[in-house]
Amino acid sequence: MLNSLRMPRRLIPGFFHHKKVVPFVFLAPFLTVFLIFKVYPVILAIIMSFQNFQGVKSQDWVGLSNYENVFELVRFSQALTNTTVYTIGTLLVLIPLPLVLAVLLDSGRVVASTVFRVLIFLPALTSLVVAGTVFRLILAKDGFLNLFLEGTLGLDRLRWLEVSELALPSLILIATWRWTGMNILYFNSGLVNIPQELYESAAIDGASPWKMFLSITLPMLRPTTFFVVVLSIIGGYQVFVEPFILYAGGAGPGDGGLTLALLIYRTAFTSFNFGTAAAMGVILALIIFVFSLIQFRFFGVLGRED
Amino acid sequence: MSRTKIFTLLLVAAIGFSAFGMTLAQDATELSLWVFVDRHGLYMQNAADRWNEAHPDRPIEIVYEQIDYTQMHDNLLASLLVGMGAPDLADVEIKKFATFTKGDIQFLPLNEVIDEYRADIIESRLAPYTANGNNYGIDYHLGAFVMYYNTGILEEAGVDVDSIKTWDDYIEAGLKVTRDTDGDGEIDVYMASVEVTDIFSAYALMLMNGGGTYNADGEIILESEANVEALQYLQDMVHVHGIARPASGGGHHSPDHFIDLVEGRIASLWMPQWYMTRYPDNMSSELADVAVVRPMPVFEEGGYTTTMGGGTGTAITNQIDPDKIALAAEFLAFAKLTYDANVLLWTDLGFDPMRLDVYDDDALLITMDDFSGEMPFIHIKAGLGNVAPEYTGPFYPEIATIFQTTGLYDLIENQMDPAEVLANAAEELRAMGAEF
Numbered sequence: 123m124l125n126s127l128r129m130p131r132r133l134i135p136g137f138f139h140h141k142k143v144v145p146f147v148f149l150a151p152f153l154t155v156f157l158i159f160k161v162y163p164v165i166l167a168i169i170m171s172f173q174n175f176q177g178v179k180s181q182d183w184v185g186l187s188n189y190e191n192v193f194e195l196v197r198f199s200q201a202l203t204n205t206t207v208y209t210i211g212t213l214l215v216l217i218p219l220p221l222v223l224a225v226l227l228d229s230g231r232v233v234a235s236t237v238f239r240v241l242i243f244l245p246a247l248t249s250l251v252v253a254g255t256v257f258r259l260i261l262a263k264d265g266f267l268n269l270f271l272e273g274t275l276g277l278d279r280l281r282w283l284e285v286s287e288l289a290l291p292s293l294i295l296i297a298t299w300r301w302t303g304m305n306i307l308y309f310n311s312g313l314v315n316i317p318q319e320l321y322e323s324a325a326i327d328g329a330s331p332w333k334m335f336l337s338i339t340l341p342m343l344r345p346t347t348f349f350v351v352v353l354s355i356i357g358g359y360q361v362f363v364e365p366f367i368l369y370a371g372g373a374g375p376g377d378g379g380l381t382l383a384l385l386i387y388r389t390a391f392t393s394f395n396f397g398t399a400a401a402m403g404v405i406l407a408l409i410i411f412v413f414s415l416i417q418f419r420f421f422g423v424l425g426r427e428d
Numbered sequence: 429m430s431r432t433k434i435f436t437l438l439l440v441a442a443i444g445f446s447a448f449g450m451t452l453a454q455d456a457t458e459l460s461l462w463v464f465v466d467r468h469g470l471y472m473q474n475a476a477d478r479w480n481e482a483h484p485d486r487p488i489e490i491v492y493e494q495i496d497y498t499q500m501h502d503n504l505l506a507s508l509l510v511g512m513g514a515p516d517l518a519d520v521e522i523k524k525f526a527t528f529t530k531g532d533i534q535f536l537p538l539n540e541v542i543d544e545y546r547a548d549i550i551e552s553r554l555a556p557y558t559a560n561g562n563n564y565g566i567d568y569h570l571g572a573f574v575m576y577y578n579t580g581i582l583e584e585a586g587v588d589v590d591s592i593k594t595w596d597d598y599i600e601a602g603l604k605v606t607r608d609t610d611g612d613g614e615i616d617v618y619m620a621s622v623e624v625t626d627i628f629s630a631y632a633l634m635l636m637n638g639g640g641t642y643n644a645d646g647e648i649i650l651e652s653e654a655n656v657e658a659l660q661y662l663q664d665m666v667h668v669h670g671i672a673r674p675a676s677g678g679g680h681h682s683p684d685h686f687i688d689l690v691e692g693r694i695a696s697l698w699m700p701q702w703y704m705t706r707y708p709d710n711m712s713s714e715l716a717d718v719a720v721v722r723p724m725p726v727f728e729e730g731g732y733t734t735t736m737g738g739g740t741g742t743a744i745t746n747q748i749d750p751d752k753i754a755l756a757a758e759f760l761a762f763a764k765l766t767y768d769a770n771v772l773l774w775t776d777l778g779f780d781p782m783r784l785d786v787y788d789d790d791a792l793l794i795t796m797d798d799f800s801g802e803m804p805f806i807h808i809k810a811g812l813g814n815v816a817p818e819y820t821g822p823f824y825p826e827i828a829t830i831f832q833t834t835g836l837y838d839l840i841e842n843q844m845d846p847a848e849v850l851a852n853a854a855e856e857l858r859a860m861g862a863e864f
Contacts, residue, residue: 177531178509196856262684263676283677283684284624286837371498375625375678376837391502392825393860394530396509 164407167400175397188401198402200377201385204290208381209358211294212301216354217347219298220305225339227306228313239310243303253296254367258283261292261368289365289378296364301357305350312346313339352417359410362387382406456480456487459756460515461742462504464497467705468519468568468740471777475763478772488759497521508534508745516748516756520565522556522739523627526824529559535743536753537562541761545783549765552817553782556824557741565741566764569779571700572815573632573724573734574808579800580718581605581617581695589722595661598725602671605695619671621685621694622662624836625678627828628737632698633658635735635816637727641827642819648857648864650827651850659846663839674840681706690714698724700737701780701808707798716797721804723811735816780808787812823862830856 138147146153171188173181192198223242227235245253260266261282268279282288320338329337362383365373373380373388382402390399459476463469469492476490493515495503501524507513508528520528528535542554542563550570557565577589585605592598602619609616622629634640639654649655665672676684680699688694690711707719724734742764744756763769770781771791786792792805830853838844838852854864 177529178534179531191861194859196859258677258683264684264687283682284674285841369625372625373833376841377833380833388829391505392524392527392829394505394527 167403170396170400171404173397175400176393176395181397184397188397189405191395191398192402192405195385195389195398197377197380197385201380201382204379205359205361205381205383208290208293208297208361209355211290212297212358213351213354215294215298216301216305217350220302220350221309221343221347223302224306224309224313225335228310239303239306242306245300245302246304248300250300250363250367253300254364257292257296257368261295267295283368284375286374286376286378289374289376292368292374293361293364293379296368297358297361300364301354305354308346308350308353309343312343316342348417352414355413355417356410359406359413456489457752457755458489458491459517459748459752459759461490461492461517461519462500462515463492463494463519464500464521465519465740466494467777468492468742469494471568471773472517472742472763474772474776475769476759478768479759479762482762486755488755501527504528504745507747512747514745514747516752517742517744517760519740519742520557522741522820523825523828525557525565525741526559526820526822528743529564529822533559533562533564534746535564536746536748536757537564538566538744538757538760539563541757542566542765545761545765548767548783548785550782550784550815552815552819553736553739556739556818556820557743565743566760567739567741567782568764568777569702569739569773570782571702571736571738572780572808572812573628573636573698573737574701574704574811575696575698575722575724576703577696577720577722578689578692578694578715578718579720581692585695589720592722592725595725595727599665599669599671602665602669602695606671615670615673617693617695618673619695620665620673621675621680621688621697622666622672622840623679624674624840625832626680627831627836628680628699629697630659630662630831630836630839631818632724632735632737633662635818636724636732637661638732638816640816640818641824642821644817644819646819646821648821648823648827648854648862650854650857651847655850656846659839659849663843663846666840667843681710686710702738702778704799704804705778713798717800719799720802721799721807723807731814732816733813734811736818774805784812823857823860826857826860826862827853 137143170181172183172185174184174187175181226232227239232238262268263279263281263284265282267282271277272279280288282292316339320342321334324334324338360383361381365379365381365384366387368374369379373384383406386399386402386406389402390396461469461472463472469490472492473490476488480487500519501521504514504518504520505527514534539562542549553567553570554563557563557567575592579589582589582601582605585601585607587601587604592601598619605617605619606615607617608614631640634655637654637658639649639652639658641648641650643649662672666674675694675697676682676688679685680697680703685694686706689697701721704721707713707715726733742760744753744760748756764773765783767783767786770783770786771789773779773781774792775794781787781792787809793803794805795801795803835849835853839846839849858864
């Protein structure tokens with residue numbers, strides 16, 4: 123077997139031995155998949171967004187009319203608002219919570235921290251279809267969440283799945299369950315890179331753990347935090363699967379859980395209007411692009427690195 | 429043995445086996461079918477068995493695949509769009525059908541095979557699957573609305589199920605049935621649950637009141653007075669009379685709603701006849717001793733006695749092998765439109781037939797353990813006096829989506845004025861390009 127892998131040099135044309143070519147040879151499998159499944163659809167979507175693409179038929183160019191359609195859609199502003207609120211919500215939860223948990227797990231004061239790490243990370247690997255069904259039961263009126271809130275805080279039972287206002291909180295809850303472990307992992311890798319000496323000298327100077335957290339851990343974690351924030355915003359604006367699964371293909375009562383991605387899906391697969399859907403996709407991509415650009419400037423990653 | 433030799437041997441074996449498989453398959457023409465309800469696939473397989481008995485010279489084999497509702501329709505749309513990967517036959521649900529008729533229709537017309545039976549079937553059952561004068565799908569059933577009662581709860585409240593004839597009777601009975609049974613100040617049993625995230629509770633009242641989404645001329649009639657009245661009636665049931673509440677989880681297919689039914693918190697609801705299959709399938713027949721089916725109440729004497737809800741048309745896609753088209757079309761008609769097939773629709777599949785001439789056949793008078801050992805067919809038939817037709821059109825899927833998302837939510841949860849709900853829906857449709 124091994125013999126066959128060690129191919130004689132002469133069988134491979136000299137061109138592939140060139141230093142500038144070799145990396146691309148190794149990257150070829152990834153690049154092929156990336157070009158076919160990522161780049162090509164993106165280009166196609168941009169083209170489609172300028173075409174009248176309704177149903178199966180030949181398409182003609184319609185200029186910007188698909189983009190005009192998008193802004194005429196009654197649900198577009200609602201979807202945009204929902205998506206933004208959802209993204210802000212996930213940022214408010216999914217940055218501080220994993221940060222604190224990561225620091226705690228890293229502090230050596232938690233027994234069996236590896237077990238906790240694994241347990242918290244598991245949701246990221248769980249099938250969302252299964253999770254959606256389980257969350258429907260958890261969020262039901264007689265479900266676990268209501269019983270828990272009633273038992274501990276004495277709260278009235280809430281209609282999580284039936285009231286429009288509770289749709290986004292429900293989705294943020296699922297996002298928290300799903301992504302906390304992942305973000306802990308990111309923060310953890312950031313924590314490992316902070317030199318231990320900093321803490322030691324601070325301790326000698328008599329700094330309290332809280333002071334060390336504020337003056338050493340937080341500033342040193344800035345690149346990691348930036349990374350997690352960017353990822354969360356991109357993920358937040360693209361949210362699709364969570365509401366899709368939780369509301370069985372819909373967007374919840376009163377469209378309370380309608381996100382941009384869901385509206386794109388609905389425009390394409392219910393109205394069979396791929397042109398307008400593609401235009402919406404391009405708009406969504408622009409939004410994410412602008413946000414990322416602002417953050418890059420804000421965090422000083424572009425240009426000057428401090 | 430060298431690797432080349434092993435490889436050659438495997439290749440020969442593979443070719444040999446596939447050739448062997450081909451000779452077997454040559455006996456029966458294989459037809460692939462996508463369904464989203466397993467019962468439909470089983471029914472079609474049984475129909476193929478019957479076809480093979482009747483036509484031993486042209487045998488058929490149905491190979492069906494059951495895929496989740498949303499995914500199946502999405503996959504079908506995608507495969508029709510790219511021109512490959514679609515099955516020979518596909519089930520398309522009524523709310524999705526118009527989506528497929530936009531642009532060049534990728535299904536084959538079935539007019540020719542339907543013509544033979546056209547006089548016998550309820551024509552408006554074909555309407556939802558018709559575009560540009562062509563019939564593209566054949567439904568499985570009529571889908572007439574019926575009332576589902578829990579006689580245990582009604583009897584406890586002193587209500588005789590057969591005394592309810594009109595919607596006003598229904599509300600009167602509801603006032604007796606709806607009550608706080610344990611004295612904690614909260615109502616435990618409601619007469620009815622209504623859907624907020626699905627259309628059936630609302631559409632039934634709209635259609636039975638002479639309204640609906642489209643009229644016979646294909647015009648959108650959302651803002652008709654009949655619709656306003658019907659939605660007002662529905663809203664009043666919840667907020668004025670207090671006899672109904674939104675179904676737990678939003679619709680009549682939500683798991684929490686099934687729990688409500690089993691736990692005896694809901695005394696009745698109205699859904700199409702096919703909802704009967706949910707009693708064994710989703711509620712493990714736990715209501716077998718108390719569940720009964722009765723005709724719908726009427727708004728007024730001589731008015732519509734019921735209407736139709738839901739439906740699934742089986743279509744032939746244009747990706748079928750041209751040699752199979754004639755056989756597939758003939759089989760489809762055989763499986764769904766013949767007299768015997770319509771008897772079996774009820775006895776085999778538990779669906780109400782769409783050929784009215786079989787309704788007098790004694791073969792349909794079977795008792796059902798899941799429905800208190802009664803003969804439900806008697807009651808279904810009794811309700812078919814004056815069936816309100818349902819017309820659909822190109823924006824039928826979008827209208828349904830509006831009702832399922834904001835329309836009924838505004839009506840039931842936000843107590844919005846019905847006329848405003850309908851005006852909002854109309855405005856949204858116009859923004860999507862609908863002209864009316």
